Amino acid sequence: MRTDTLLRSRLEQQVIEGLTDFGLPGSTGNLAQQTEVIYQVAQSSLANAFSLWSHRMTTEYLERHQVSDLVVSYLADLKSANRIGSTALATALLDASGRGELPITFEVIDNKIVVNGTIPWASNLYPDTVIVFAARNSFGARFVLTTEIGVQGISFVTDEELLGMNETFSGSINLNNVELQLENVLSRSLPDFLGLMRPRFLSLQTAFCLGVTAASLASLQGSKLSDVFGHEIATYDEQHKSLVSQLRDLSSALSNQGELVEHRPYLELRLSAALIAQQVTRLELAAIGGSGYRNGSETARRVHEALFFSVQAPTEGALRWELSQLK
Secondary structure, rough: OOOOOOOHHHHHHHHOOOOOOOOOOOOHHHHHHHHHHHHEEEEEEEOHHHHHHHHHHHHHHHHHOOOHHHHHHHHHHHHHHHHOOOEHHHHHHHHHOOOOOOEEEEEEOEEEEEEEEEEEEEEEOOOOOOEEEEEEEOOOOOOEEEEEOOOOEEEEOOOOOOOOHHHOOEEEEEEEEEEEEEHHHEEOOHHHHHHHHHHHHHHHHHHHHHHHHHHHHHHHOOOOOOOOOOHHHHHHHHHHHHHHHHHHHHHEEEOOOOOEEEEEHHHHHHHHHHHHHHHHHHHHHHHHOHHHHOOOOOOHHHHHHHHHHOOOOHHHHHHHHHHHHHO
16 A cells, blocks of 8 residues: 555655745744645645645644643644544534434443544545544443554555545545553543634634635636626626635634534535535636536536535535524
């Protein structure tokens, strides 16, 4: 198995340059600046922006929960790019919404936390990756844990048939009687953990959705048929600018210290950003024509990238369902 790729090298360089530090406790920059970084990166590569997001969120989880020497050690490795981080919380979001149950379980045996189950989707999967995930026990407790993929009992398989996202080294993780210690526990309450982290998580996801849209709009505006589609381009351009402004305002409202805020505006913005990306990339394909349908074209890549937003957690269905429950 390869332990390095061009994308990993690019991500490591971005970490070293400090492009994943904005908005963390003690940072001189704020979360709005971190959204801007991801927004800019996504204009040329969603795979890079997505991997950057996953590493950045893993770093933040550990930064805000420095509960043991092990976590501090992992955090130092993440911030120096000696390790890559993977946020493996898709099933935790499903569980928290009430639409499913965590497929990862744990029990405490002889002061060890024994974990079993499968994480069906995670990215940045390398032999030295640090992951953050959630597990439940038979009493209904939901813990948030961290560990490195290389410990005994963990195996993973990457999916090499992803539309436009193969470089992200995404796939499934299997945990078979994995023995962890109490120092691996970031939080004993998944709801409390998500209550703090979800608005930040959603803000950075929204940034890469809008970054893809920005690149697609630029392609449309420079296309030979820009006049034919002029009304639609102008309408989407105004909508995009409005969403970027909303993202700036919402992410600026989240301080580096961390606080609980209402989730609904962040959920609504994330859904709107995913939808406009799909609408604009479809229009780009219509304007560019046959050359945009060829594998390897920038247009085809963006179409594939925008489609990803419907299935990436929280999925379009999950966002719509959760917002319907808030009415």
